[in-house]
Amino acid sequence: MADRYRDLGIAARSITHNLGEGYVPYFFEVYGLKRVDRRKVEFFQLMDEFF
Numbered sequence: 001m002a003d004r005y006r007d008l009g010i011a012a013r014s015i016t017h018n019l020g021e022g023y024v025p026y027f028f029e030v031y032g033l034k035r036v037d038r039r040k041v042e043f044f045q046l047m048d049e050f051f
Helices: 004-018 021-031 038-048
Strands: none
Touching: 004 021, 004 038
């Protein structure tokens, strides 16, 4: 099984890099997340650095 936050963390980092940090909350809203677990987003962003 997978954790969707793995993909969301990478997407958030890409959006920040390409468009700016201000677009990340909008992305999560459009994705349909009512509450974003920022710790999981940051965790998977850090884990991605290993690969």
